[in-house]
Amino acid sequence: MINVEGLQRIVGEDWVITKRDQMESYLVDETYLGVRPEPADNVVVVKPASTEEVSEILKLANRENTIVYPRGGGTGLVGGAIPTEDGVVLSLERLDKVEEVDKENLMVVAQAGVTLGQLIETVEDAGLFFPPHPGDEGAQVGGLVACNAAGTRAIKYGVIRNYVKGVEVVLPTGEVISMGGKLLKDNQGLDLMHLLIGSEGILGIITKAIFRLYPKFAGMATLVVSYDDRHEAINSVPKILQSGVIPLAIEYVEAKEVEMSAQHLGLKWPAAKGKAHLIIIVTGANEDEVYFQCEQISNVCQEYKAIDTLIAERREEQADILKIRSEMYTPLKPKIADALDITVPPADIGRILDEMDRIAQRFDTTIPVFGHAGDGNLHPNLLNDLLEKGTLKEVKREIYKATLNLGGVVTGEHGMGKIRLSEFDLCLDEKSRVLMKEIKRVFDPNNILNPGTAIM
Amino acid sequence: MSDYKGLMVFAEQRGGKIHPVSYELLGKGREIADRLNVELFGVLLGDRMEKEAKELVCYGADKVFLYDHPALKEFNLLNYKHSIVKLVEEVKPEVFLLGATHLGRSLGPRIAVALTTGLTADCIGIDLDEQENLVWVRPAFSGNILAYIKTSTRPQMSTIRYKVMQKCERDPGRRGQIVTKQVELVDPVLTLINKETLRGVNITEADVIVSGGRGLKRPEDFGILHGLADVLGGVIGSSRPLVDDGWIGKEHQVGFSGNTVRPKLYIACGISGSPQHLAGMRGADTIVAINADPSAPIFRIADYGIVGDLYEVVPELTNKLQRRCSK
Secondary structure, eight states: OOOHHHHHHHHOGGGEEOOGGGSGGGSOOSOOTTTOOOOOSSEEEEOOSSHHHHHHHHHHHHHHTOOEEEESSSOOSSSTTOOOSSEEEEEOTTOOOEEEEETTTTEEEEETTOBHHHHHHHHHHTTEEOOOBOSOTTOBHHHHHHTTOOBBSOTTTOSGGGTEEEEEEEOTTSOEEEEEOSOSOOOSSSOHHHHHTTSTTSSOEEEEEEEEOEEOOSEEEEEEEEESOHHHHHHHHHHHHHTTOOOSEEEEEEHHHHHHHHHHHTOOOSOOSOSEEEEEEEEESSHHHHHHHHHHHHHHHHHTTOOEEEEEOSHHHHHHHHHHHHTTHHHHGGGEEEEOBOBOOGGGHHHHHHHHHHHHHHTTOOOOEEEEGGGTEEEEEEEHHHHHHTOHHHHHHHHHHHHHHTTOBSBSSSOOTTTSGGGHHHHSOHHHHHHHHHHHHHHOTTOOBSTTSSOO | OTTOOSEEEEEOEETTEEOHHHHHHHHHHHHHHHHHTOOEEEEEEESSOHHHHHHHHHTTOSEEEEEEOGGGSSOOHHHHHHHHHHHHHHHOOSEEEEEOSHHHHHHHHHHHHHTTOOEEEEESEEEEOTTSOEEEEEEETTTTEEEEEEOSSSSEEEEEOTTSSOOOOOOTTOOOEEEEOOOOOOOOSOOOOOOOOTTSOOGGGOSEEEEEOTTOOSGGGHHHHHHHHHHHTOEEEEOHHHHHTTSSOGGGBBSTTSBOOOOSEEEEESOOOOHHHHHHHTTOSEEEEEESOTTOTHHHHOSEEEESOHHHHHHHHHHHHHHHHHO
C-alpha cells in the first residue's frame, strides 16, 4: 500500500496525483513500442518542490518499503523512468530554477528539473555556451546527469560526464549529500560523484548539478557532406579526425530518414543529392579558423568520393539542420521496433557497418542507421518486419556480438535502462556484475530506488 | 562601370499589396541616392498596380517602371526575370536591391546570373566606402561575425532582410514619374491554376488559439473547443499525443516538433504542459490553462489557471462569452 496521506503531508494535497487519467504521461517515456515495458497498476505521482521534500519522501518510502521511480523529462529510450512495479513516481519538474550562472568560474548551477532548452537559453543569455546537445530539449538536468547523456556535439568536449563538476544527491535512505563543486581538479577520496553520473537513478536522486561552461565560439559553421555510398561516408569519419581537425560534432544520417524528419517538421533538408550525409559542426575562435577547418574536412571528404559539400553559416540554417537531426526519432517511431545504441572504437566504425550489412542480408531485412559517427556511436534501427518474423531478438543479439567482438559496448549513451538488461550477462563479466550489485546494496539497502534498472 | 548610375529597388507585391520590405528598401535607397546625388528607381510588376506605383513615389522613388499585365498578377519567375533583366540592361542602375523574402531569394540569384554580376544575400546593413562603392554587411558563422562584402561587378546586387531598414515617412505630395513599360511574356512553362491553402488552418498566424490535450476523451470532443474558438474568432491547436494518435491533423500541432506560435491569447484545455509543448507556445501574450490536475506544469507558466474539468469549464466559458457578445 502506498501511503498517499503521508506523501500529501510532505508536499501538499495538490502535488500528489492518484487519478490514473491524470498521470498517463508520467507512466511512459520515449522507448519504442516494440520493446516498451508496461507500467504497473498502482502508481502515485508526487511532485516535491525542494530537496528537503525529496528527502522526506525517500525517508518515508524507505521506512515503508515503497518503491520510488525518479522522473525527469521522460525522454529516455530504454524504459529507465517507467514504473514497472507498484510505487511512487517522483517528478522533479518543480525544481526548475537555474540558481546561478557564474561568469567568473564559467560554471552554471541548475536544479534537477531545469530543462535542457531552458539551460541552453539561460547560459546563452549570459554570453556563455553549453556545448553538448543530447537531442530532445525537454530533457531535464537530473536526467542528463543520471543517464550521462551525450547526443551530438560530444566529440570536441565529451559527453555530459565531462561537464559535471558537482551534484547534490538525496540518498535512498533520505540523507542529502553534496559531491564535487566548482572545481576543475578534485582528488579527495573515491570519486562518488562519477559513480552517481550515469547510475540511472538507482543510487540516489540528483537534485542539483554544477556544469562547466565554455565561452561562446566566435564562429560556428555546419557542413552537410553528401555521398552516394554509405560506406564511403562512414569511412571518411576517422580520416577527418586523424587529419587534425576536431569538430564539435560529426553526425551520420541516411537520406530517406533525414528527409522524413525534415518533412515532419515542415522544414527542408538542404542537401538534394546523395544517399548518405555527414553533418559536421566546426567551431573556431575566428573566421579564418572556421574556414580552415571547413576546407580541411572538404578535402578529406573528396578523397572518399563525397559528391557535394554544403556550408551553413547562418544561425537559423544551422539550427534547422540540428533540429532535423534531433527529431529523426519521431516520424520513424511507428515503423521501428527497437533502435540500438552500439558504440565501437572510433576507427572501427566502418567495420561495424559492414557487419550490419551482412546481418541485414542474412535475416532478409534492411537496417537504416544514423548516429554520432565521430565517437563511434551508431543507432541501427530494427524495423517492425522483424517483430512479425519473430527474429528481432536474434538480429539484436547478432549486432551486439559483432559490436563486442570489435571491443565495443551495447550502449554508448542511452543506458541499460529496463530493456537492455537481457544483454547484461553478455557484456559484463561476473565479478563486475557482483561489484555493481554490492554498490547498489550499500547505497540502497532496501532496494527501493528504481529497481530492475541499469544493473541486475 | 561609370555608365551605371542610380539605385533600383524591386517592389514586391503579393495579392496586389506591396510587401513592407519594399518600402524599407526605398527608405534606405533614398538615403544613399541623396548622398550620391543620383536617382532612385522602383520596378513593379503586377496587374492593375497603378495606385501602388504611386505609393512607391510617396515612399521615396523618383521614377517607377510599371509592368502591368494580368499574367503578372501572380509571381512568375521567368516572366519577372525576363522583364527585370531587360530593364536593368536598359537603365543601368549601379545598385539593385530586393527584399530577402522567399520571393526575393528565388528571383535575385536568377537576375544576377543573367547579368553576370555578384549578389550578396541576406544583408542587414549597407555602407559606402571612400570611393562610393557599396559595402554590404551580412552575418556569417552563426551571426557572431559580420562580413563586409564589396561587389566588383555592376550592378551591385543584394537581398536585404525584412525589418532591418527604416522606411521614409509617407509623403503624399511627393512627385515622381511613372513609366509604364511594354510587357513581353516569355513562353509559359508554368501556369497557375488556383491557389489553395494547405488544409485550411495556419495556426502560426492566429491571434487566438484554443488547444486540446490528453484531457480530451474522444476525437469528437474537439467540437467543444471549436465552440469556444468560434466565439473568440480563434483556431484549434493540439498537443503532440493527440496528433500522434491521429485525432487531428499535424498542422494543428503546437510544440517543439510542431508549430511555434505567439498568439495574443492561448487557451490550453486539458494540456499538462510537457516541455515539448511549452517550447511551442510560451511566447503567447496571455496563457489561460484549464486542467483538472492542480499540479500540471502548464499552471507554472499560465497567466490565468482554472483547476477544473474542461468538459464543465469550456462550455460554461463559451456560454458566458456568447451572452456577452450578443449584448
